[in-house]
Amino acid sequence: MTVLPLVFDAPRRTKPPRHLADLTREEARAAVTELGQPAFRADQLARHYFAGVTDPALMTDLPAAARDDLTAALLPGLLTPVRHQSADGGRTRKTLWRLHDGALVESVLMRYPERATVCISSQAGCGMACPFCATGQSGLTRNLSAAEIIGQAVAAAAAMANGEIPGGPGRLSNVVFMGMGEPLANYARVRKTLDALLTPAPHGLGLAQRSVTVSTVGVVPAIRKLTEEGLNVTLAVSLHAPDDELRDTLVPINTRFNVEEVLSAADDFARRTGRRYSIEYALIRDVNDQPFRADLLGRLLAKRLAHVNLIPLNPTPGSKWDASPLPAQREFVARLRAAGVPTTVRDTRGSDIDGACGQLAAADQVEGVPSIAVPVPGIEEGVALGAESDQG
Ligand code: SAH
Numbered sequence: 001m002t003v004l005p006l007v008f009d010a011p012r013r014t015k016p017p018r019h020l021a022d023l024t025r026e027e028a029r030a031a032v033t034e035l036g037q038p039a040f041r042a043d044q045l046a047r048h049y050f051a052g053v054t055d056p057a058l059m060t061d062l063p064a065a066a067r068d069d070l071t072a073a074l075l076p077g078l079l080t081p082v083r084h085q086s087a088d089g090g091r092t093r094k095t096l097w098r099l100h101d102g103a104l105v106e107s108v109l110m111r112y113p114e115r116a117t118v119c120i121s122s123q124a125g126c127g128m129a130c131p132f133c134a135t136g137q138s139g140l141t142r143n144l145s146a147a148e149i150i151g152q153a154v155a156a157a158a159a160m161a162n163g164e165i166p167g168g169p170g171r172l173s174n175v176v177f178m179g180m181g182e183p184l185a186n187y188a189r190v191r192k193t194l195d196a197l198l199t200p201a202p203h204g205l206g207l208a209q210r211s212v213t214v215s216t217v218g219v220v221p222a223i224r225k226l227t228e229e230g231l232n233v234t235l236a237v238s239l240h241a242p243d244d245e246l247r248d249t250l251v252p253i254n255t256r257f258n259v260e261e262v263l264s265a266a267d268d269f270a271r272r273t274g275r276r277y278s279i280e281y282a283l284i285r286d287v288n289d290q291p292f293r294a295d296l297l298g299r300l301l302a303k304r305l306a307h308v309n310l311i312p313l314n315p316t317p318g319s320k321w322d323a324s325p326l327p328a329q330r331e332f333v334a335r336l337r338a339a340g341v342p343t344t345v346r347d348t349r350g351s352d353i354d355g356a357c358g359q360l361a362a363a364d365q366v367e368g369v370p371s372i373a374v375p376v377p378g379i380e381e382g383v384a385l386g387a388e389s390d391q392g
Contacts, residue, residue, distance in 0.1 A: 007127030052158025123181025298339025
C-alpha cells in the first residue's frame with residue numbers, strides 16, 4: 001500500500017463564482033445595492049435559496065426585470081448533479097455533484113422514520129491519507145467553498161420538502177460532515193457552513209446544534225477553536241486505534257497530534273457542550289480488532305464523556321484489509337461495554353451503492369477533466385449513528 005504524505009494546504013484552483021451563501025448578510029446587502037436594487041432584496045434572495053428555489057420565475061416577490069440579474073449575480077449554480085443512485089427502497093440517495101472546475105464530490109441523503117440525515121463533503125478528495133479510506137487514498141484536490149458545502153445541505157432539504165424521497169414531504173433534520181474530506185482542515189468554510197445550517201429559517205436551515213455532527217481525524221487546534229467559539233455541534237473523532245503505535249499508521253495525523261492530545265481536546269469540547277462525543281472506530285480484521293485493543297480502548301474511554309461507534313470496515317479497492325468477522329466484532333463490543341463505555345455498531349446504509357464509509361471510488365470522466373476519484377465516504381448511521389443516536 002502506498003503511504004501518502006499528509007496534506008494540509010489545499011492546492012489553489014480557480015475560485016467558484018461568487019455566491020450569496022459565501023457572503024455575510026451585510027456583504028450580500030451591499031452586493032445587491034451595487035446591482036442597483038434595494039438592500040432588502042438580499043434577504044428575499046436568501047429566503048428563496050434556503051427554500052431550495054433557484055428558478056427566477058418562481059421568485060414572484062422580486063420584480064420580474066431584476067430576477068435574472070440578481071440570480072445570475074448571487075445564486076450561480078455551483079453544484080451540478082451528475083447522477084443520483086438510490087438504495088433501501090429510495091430512502092438512501094447518493095448524489096454525485098460536479099463543481100464549476102470539474103471536481104466531483106458526493107453527498108448521501110438518508111431518510112429514517114424519525115429523521116433525515118445528509119452526509120456532506122467539505123473537500124474534493126482528502127489530504128489526511130488514512131490508508132483504509134478510499135477518499136484518503138485519492139489525495140486532496142481542493143477545499144470546497146462555503147457555498148459548495150452549504151449547497152449540498154440545501155439540496156437535501158429541498159429534496160425532503162419536495163417529497164423526492166419516499167415517505168412524503170418531510171424535513172431535513174440532521175447534517176453530518178462525514179462525506180469526502182477533513183472538515184477541520186477547511187475550518188473557515190466549514191465554520192461558515194455551520195452558521196448557515198444553524199441560523200433559523202429563512203436566513204439558514206434552522207437545524208439544532210446537536211443535530212449537526214462534525215467528524216474529524218483529530219486536528220487538535222481546530223477542535224480547540226470550535227470549543228472556544230462556543231459551537232455546541234456534535235463532535236465525532238475518528239480514532240480507529242487506542243495506541244499511538246497503530247494509530248500513527250491508520251490515521252497519519254496522529255504523528256502530529258497523538259491519541260492523548262486528541263482525546264483531551266475532545267474532552268474539553270464535551271465539557272463545554274455537556275454532551276458526549278463520538279469515537280469512530282472502523283473494525284479491521286487482525287489489524288485493530290484484537291481483544292487487548294478493545295480493553296485498551298475501554299480503559300482509555302471509561303472515565304470520559306464518549307460513546308463508541310464501531311464501523312465494520314468497508315473494504316476499498318486495492319486494499320488488503322477486510323472487515324472484522326462477526327465474532328470478533330461481538331467480542332469487541334462486549335469488552336467495551338464491560339468497561340462501561342456506551343457502544344453501538346453502525347448499520348451500513350448505502351453499501352450496495354458504494355455509499356458507505358470510505359467506500360466510494362467512482363472515477364468519473366467529466367468533459368475534458370481528468371478523472372478524479374470520488375470516494376464517498378460514507379455515512380451510515382446505525383441503530384444509531386453514534387454521532388447522533390443519543391443526541392439526535
Ligand atoms: N475526515 C473526517 C470525515 C470523513 S469520513 C474523518 O475522518 O472523521 C467519515 C468516517 O468514515 C470516518 O470515521 C472515517 O474514518 C470512516 N471511514 C473511512 N474509510 C472507511 C472504511 N473503508 N470503512 C469504514 N469506515 C471508514
